[in-house]
Amino acid sequence: MDDERIGPTKNVRETERLHSHFVTREQQEDAATLGMWVFLATEVLFFGAIFMGYTYVRWSYPGVVEEASRHLEIVLGSINTGVLLTSSFIMAAGVLLAEQGRHRAAALALAVTALMGVVFLVIKGTEYSMVIGEGYLPGFTAQLEPVSRPGGGYYGALSEGGGPVPGHEELFFWLYFVMTGLHALHVAIGVILLAGLAWLLRKPQGISLNTVRNTGLYWHFVDLVWVFLFPLLYLAGHRL
Amino acid sequence: MHPSSPTLRTFAKVWGALMVLLLLTILASQFDLGRLSLAVALAIAVTKAALIVMFFMHVRYGSREVLVFAGAAYLWLAILLVGVLYDYASRNWLPGR
Amino acid sequence: MKATEETPTGENNYLTKHTLRSWLLTTDHKRIGVLYLLTILVFFVIGAFAAALVRLDLVTPRGDLLSSEMYNRMFTLHGVIMVWFFLIPSIPAVMGNFVLPLMVGARDVAFPRLNLLSWYLFITGGVVALYAILEGGVDTGWTFYTPYSTTYANPQVVTMVAGVFIAGFSSILTGLNLIITTHKLRAPGLTWFRLPLFVWTLYATSLILVLATPVLAMVLFLIAMERFWGIGIFDPAQGGDPVLFQHLFWFYSPPAVYIMILPGMGVVSEVITCFARKKLFGYPFVAGASVAIAVFGFLVWGHHMFVSGQSIYSGFMFSILSYLVAIPSAIKVFNWTATLYKGSISFDTPMLYALGFLGLFTAGGLTGLVLAATAVDVHVTDTYFIVAHFHYIMVGGMVLAFMSGLHFWWPKITGRMYPELMGRLAAVVAFIGFNLTFFPQFVMGYLGMPRRYHTYPDEFQFYHILSTAGASILGVGYLLPLVYLLWSLKRGARAPANPWHASGLEWTVPSPPPTHNFERIPDGSGKVYDYPSPAAPPPID
Amino acid sequence: MKFPLLPDQASLGAGEVDHLMLWLMGVTVFFLLVTAGPILFFCFRYRRGNPTNRRIRDSGGFKLELTWTLIPLLVSLFLFGASAAIYFRQRHPPEDAMEIHVIGKQWMWKVQHPQGKREINELHLPVGVPVKLLMTSQDVIHSFFIPAFRIKQDVLPGWLTTQWFVPTRTGDFHLFCAEYCGTDHSRMIGRVRVMSRPDYEQWLVTGHQEEGPVLVGARRFRELGCSGCHAGPLGNSVVRAPDLNGLYGSVVPLEGGKMVVADDRYLRDSIMLPNSEIVHGYAPVMPSYQGRLSEEDLLAVIAYLKSLGKEPRQEGAR
Numbered sequence A: 001m002d003d004e005r006i007g008p009t010k011n012v013r014e015t016e017r018l019h020s021h022f023v024t025r026e027q028q029e030d031a032a033t034l035g036m037w038v039f040l041a042t043e044v045l046f047f048g049a050i051f052m053g054y055t056y057v058r059w060s061y062p063g064v065v066e067e068a069s070r071h072l073e074i075v076l077g078s079i080n081t082g083v084l085l086t087s088s089f090i091m092a093a094g095v096l097l098a099e100q101g102r103h104r105a106a107a108l109a110l111a112v113t114a115l116m117g118v119v120f121l122v123i124k125g126t127e128y129s130m131v132i133g134e135g136y137l138p139g140f141t142a143q144l145e146p147v148s149r150p151g152g153g154y155y156g157a158l159s160e161g162g163g164p165v166p167g168h169e170e171l172f173f174w175l176y177f178v179m180t181g182l183h184a185l186h187v188a189i190g191v192i193l194l195a196g197l198a199w200l201l202r203k204p205q206g207i208s209l210n211t212v213r214n215t216g217l218y219w220h221f222v223d224l225v226w227v228f229l230f231p232l233l234y235l236a237g238h239r240l
Numbered sequence B: 001m002h003p004s005s006p007t008l009r010t011f012a013k014v015w016g017a018l019m020v021l022l023l024l025t026i027l028a029s030q031f032d033l034g035r036l037s038l039a040v041a042l043a044i045a046v047t048k049a050a051l052i053v054m055f056f057m058h059v060r061y062g063s064r065e066v067l068v069f070a071g072a073a074y075l076w077l078a079i080l081l082v083g084v085l086y087d088y089a090s091r092n093w094l095p096g097r
Numbered sequence C: 001m002k003a004t005e006e007t008p009t010g011e012n013n014y015l016t017k018h019t020l021r022s023w024l025l026t027t028d029h030k031r032i033g034v035l036y037l038l039t040i041l042v043f044f045v046i047g048a049f050a051a052a053l054v055r056l057d058l059v060t061p062r063g064d065l066l067s068s069e070m071y072n073r074m075f076t077l078h079g080v081i082m083v084w085f086f087l088i089p090s091i092p093a094v095m096g097n098f099v100l101p102l103m104v105g106a107r108d109v110a111f112p113r114l115n116l117l118s119w120y121l122f123i124t125g126g127v128v129a130l131y132a133i134l135e136g137g138v139d140t141g142w143t144f145y146t147p148y149s150t151t152y153a154n155p156q157v158v159t160m161v162a163g164v165f166i167a168g169f170s171s172i173l174t175g176l177n178l179i180i181t182t183h184k185l186r187a188p189g190l191t192w193f194r195l196p197l198f199v200w201t202l203y204a205t206s207l208i209l210v211l212a213t214p215v216l217a218m219v220l221f222l223i224a225m226e227r228f229w230g231i232g233i234f235d236p237a238q239g240g241d242p243v244l245f246q247h248l249f250w251f252y253s254p255p256a257v258y259i260m261i262l263p264g265m266g267v268v269s270e271v272i273t274c275f276a277r278k279k280l281f282g283y284p285f286v287a288g289a290s291v292a293i294a295v296f297g298f299l300v301w302g303h304h305m306f307v308s309g310q311s312i313y314s315g316f317m318f319s320i321l322s323y324l325v326a327i328p329s330a331i332k333v334f335n336w337t338a339t340l341y342k343g344s345i346s347f348d349t350p351m352l353y354a355l356g357f358l359g360l361f362t363a364g365g366l367t368g369l370v371l372a373a374t375a376v377d378v379h380v381t382d383t384y385f386i387v388a389h390f391h392y393i394m395v396g397g398m399v400l401a402f403m404s405g406l407h408f409w410w411p412k413i414t415g416r417m418y419p420e421l422m423g424r425l426a427a428v429v430a431f432i433g434f435n436l437t438f439f440p441q442f443v444m445g446y447l448g449m450p451r452r453y454h455t456y457p458d459e460f461q462f463y464h465i466l467s468t469a470g471a472s473i474l475g476v477g478y479l480l481p482l483v484y485l486l487w488s489l490k491r492g493a494r495a496p497a498n499p500w501h502a503s504g505l506e507w508t509v510p511s512p513p514p515t516h517n518f519e520r521i522p523d524g525s526g527k528v529y530d531y532p533s534p535a536a537p538p539p540i541d
Numbered sequence D: 001m002k003f004p005l006l007p008d009q010a011s012l013g014a015g016e017v018d019h020l021m022l023w024l025m026g027v028t029v030f031f032l033l034v035t036a037g038p039i040l041f042f043c044f045r046y047r048r049g050n051p052t053n054r055r056i057r058d059s060g061g062f063k064l065e066l067t068w069t070l071i072p073l074l075v076s077l078f079l080f081g082a083s084a085a086i087y088f089r090q091r092h093p094p095e096d097a098m099e100i101h102v103i104g105k106q107w108m109w110k111v112q113h114p115q116g117k118r119e120i121n122e123l124h125l126p127v128g129v130p131v132k133l134l135m136t137s138q139d140v141i142h143s144f145f146i147p148a149f150r151i152k153q154d155v156l157p158g159w160l161t162t163q164w165f166v167p168t169r170t171g172d173f174h175l176f177c178a179e180y181c182g183t184d185h186s187r188m189i190g191r192v193r194v195m196s197r198p199d200y201e202q203w204l205v206t207g208h209q210e211e212g213p214v215l216v217g218a219r220r221f222r223e224l225g226c227s228g229c230h231a232g233p234l235g236n237s238v239v240r241a242p243d244l245n246g247l248y249g250s251v252v253p254l255e256g257g258k259m260v261v262a263d264d265r266y267l268r269d270s271i272m273l274p275n276s277e278i279v280h281g282y283a284p285v286m287p288s289y290q291g292r293l294s295e296e297d298l299l300a301v302i303a304y305l306k307s308l309g310k311e312p313r314q315e316g317a318r
């Protein structure tokens, strides 16, 4: 029974290259999938730390968050959520198609997914420019170079320097930009990956099924982060 | 390979559910439910996340190892949030810190 | 786990190719392990150089050797380099990479190219961090406390933070690789409870690497953001909270200190069983304790913050959890002790280091209990008592374990034996020097000598002089191995496949191992630590 | 050259801490002995080549494991309890403690006594009187550490932290900054001089005299327009703002249902971050005074607020 698994390592069949240190293809695929999951676990905690920052701000200044949240573009935000959720569905469908060997259809699905990622980014960009246009890009009134604050201390220096008025809305907008910015970066990476895969999938054996699956996992994860970002940032304060 | 495999139809249903939930959360956010607002928003977000993880990400069809790692990440995140919030919450329990 | 037919060494092992290219583009886990070994040694030398300056400067109360700026940069450099660029990668990335695949009967780690990438990230991070020094140095301490680091310290903080950030990703990749290798590449028959303890501890370590490091990455990222744009989340003037920074940093760091001890515990488990010729006492308990440490380690971070302004109720919670995390360590110590019972103990160099580890780790760990006692910690926190506590564990524990493992696997890695007598001598010198360096720090810490002090009141001078004297002896204890190990590369006797008659799959392949480790994937269904009854005499060379 | 072994014991709590430390040392030594002892013995007895009985009876491994799990667990719980009790006392100043203001900045300690006397890098104290320090920082985190009293507390910018003690011995003791705060961290040190009560009274009235923080606070309260809104129960103000009489130490219901105790931190946050905690039933109209109030003035205003309701109201406040 063992002998089957130990077979000669150079025997590379089919499209997927079996790396020499794996014994079976299934082992190799499982390893890659589990690896992807472990990577996603690190991502959860990476984003988790900044969600902690958000939690702190919301905990300390609930009113501020509600007020500031009203100034975000809720319509664009909602559309973007729809776009991302739908793209996730198409991605899942793409994986399914690839599993059924319908590589052209799969390639198309991936391409559409990537395209929706681009749409997301474009909307995001519009939204940024609107928010900035309304003057909510925080911090640029503040000094870029850290200055030591002689004598006056925290409170003294701020009034003298005429810096930003501390209403703590700033904190919220910073969080908004940093969190969505990091998320957008992940989307952009996903778009590049998906576009590449879609290209390779044109050919029947261009890329291994498992790579498609794992990229799908990544894309769904990006979606997942947004599922939390959206209500926390956009929906915190829109009340009738 | 796996016991039961997903179908396009399941995925479509999940997508439908996600869309409904999206509308629901937007709708709910328009009413001031006091402290419940956040709870509702989070509950809906968690449901959406669970749908994505379970179906789109094949955890429902996959191995137990995957479930453990996916769960661990969220558990660890919870540890972080709870630990820090405990500090913030308990700061006012008695005069002086 | 019977030894397969021993192929003659020499012709076709992983060291045969000599070109630089073959090293820099290698995906062989063994070569990457060796690359890591070389690089962390360079970093160790830098960190030790900084320590030497710190110690020499502290000989006089006025700090006549260095200026205050310089002193502060030196201990920061020392802490940052030693923690992130030496100790964290030390055992996992060197021996983990080299030995773990052999131990589980695999031909490589799961993702060899990621493994190489991890090394390059490490180097890049290191170079960036060192560049921060050349640029002017950083003086925040290794903890980067805000608002000092974000508002008042010099701008090189960003460079330094970037270096650590990059190195963090290298840690994550290493952890990921080791986890997947352990899950997916075990030889047939090698079930979880047949794994050597070293694999268990590395697995636990990797869990921490993968789950804690991203939080550090985000914190460092936020520091940089705060530096560039003043996002204010840690800045009280803008409504932020400096204690939030401490929460996030320490969420990473106490788990990270277990990164810095668990692999050492693994090495010691291998060495003690081998040189006592017994199977490990209470194997399932020790294995379980490793995972328990990894999990509970995440629940104790607030014990660094008893006087930080954190609520006292948090203080209580973190205090009791810190006591709970000590229990698995206690279990391990007692099981190692019991392993020695009725063994057939020989005192080769690795064993001497391992015994040193046992004593010093226990002492350091027990002083951790002193710190976990809130009321006493209020007095001793941020004094030399803390410095002594963590050097007992990190230097007395982990560095000695590293030395133990290095000597233990040296024949496997290089194919050469080191001079045994010199090895034993160095181990004893290091042990003595170590205690002389750090024991006085306990006393002076309780007396109230604050840490990170460039100048100090006269009454502490006596202890500082003792400590510096100890450090010079300890330094000799480190220099000796450096010399004789290098010497052994050319002159050492050729090592047989299994010089210690140890159990474990890594000893079934020739020394140094062939490029692909195993001709055929071995059978892993043998018992772990399958030493012949200690009552029987050991096989003769 | 001196080599002291134990630090001076000069406060009420110091003995307690040392006592606990003794226990901890006992535990440390005990466990070192029960591990190192057997290790050394086994190493000797079972050294290779020593002919001795090595046959192992298959004895109760599980029982052993249980023993050496439970004993440390119990010891741990005991240590936790003992330390927590002391920690709790360390963190709860008595109500009648004399209040001294401390402001840390790179790299000095500024101290103000209730009577108004100021000093830098020195802290004069009367023996036998409970003293509470109300501390904040102007720049980075510092930590106020008096080894002889076994106390330490970080001092944070934008925060108020407190600690307390009762000096029991006259004499000079070290004062250290224990949290790394930049270049001259090691020079942010000073002297604590504990004096007999008459000496302390005497010292208070020598040298330069200043107004006490309560008086300064009352003036600031007027100048900053606080009194315009917080006019007291009898006041005739346009804005409805809570009465601040007797506020300190009372329980305040907040908007959203939370209840908090009005401690030093609460007073500070109410002034600097009025948005963060809104008193139930009031509009969030109070402006933030961040940027308008230096640390010293802030402490003074707080001292004034705390005096309200304790003493008959000062005329100056109107």
Ligand code: HEA
Residues within 6 Å of the ligand: C143, C257, C258, C260, C261, C303, C304, C305, C322, C323, C325, C326, C327, C329, C330, C331, C333, C361, C362, C363, C364, C365, C366, C368, C369, C371, C372, C373, C377, C380, C381, C382, C386, C389, C390, C393, C394, C398, D027, D031, D032, D035, D071, D072, D073, D075, D076
């Ligand atoms: C490898 C590194 C490492 C390890 C393993 C540990 C292990 C432990 N540490 Fe340590 N620690 C550090 C590295 C480490 N530490 C560092 C670097 C700092 C300072 C950071 C900085 O500020 O720069 C620090 C600081 C630190 C503090 C904060 C002090 C302060 O700043 O005020 C505390 C407080 O609780 C603490 C506690 C502990 C405890 C309870 C353990 C336990 O895990 C120890 C468990 C081991 C044993 C207990 C010994 C074996 C057991 C027995 C022989 C049986 C008897 C046992 C019982 C009765 C329970 N450590």
Ligand code: HEA
Residues within 6 Å of the ligand: C048, C049, C051, C052, C054, C055, C056, C075, C076, C078, C079, C080, C082, C083, C087, C140, C141, C142, C143, C387, C391, C394, C395, C399, C437, C451, C452, C453, C454, C467, C468, C471, C472, C474, C475, C476, C478
């Ligand atoms: C992780 C691993 C690690 C290791 C291996 C070490 C190794 C050593 N450390 Fe380190 N140390 C830390 C981690 C480590 N340290 C950390 C995290 C901090 C906290 C930093 C901070 O506060 O931010 C710290 C802080 C720290 C301090 C406190 C500084 C301060 O608070 O002001 C001191 C002081 O004695 C010290 C000493 C030493 C010594 C003597 C060694 C010895 O083991 C080194 C021995 C080597 C040599 C001495 C050099 C080689 C020998 C020679 C060249 C011969 C000549 C030498 C002499 C004449 C002295 N360390």
Ligand code: CUA
Residues within 6 Å of the ligand: D104, D105, D106, D107, D141, D142, D143, D177, D178, D179, D180, D181, D182, D185, D186, D188
């Ligand atoms: Cu102030 Cu250190």
Ligand SMILES: [Cu+2]
Residues within 6 Å of the ligand: C253, C254, C257, C300, C301, C303, C304
């Ligand atoms: Cu810790």
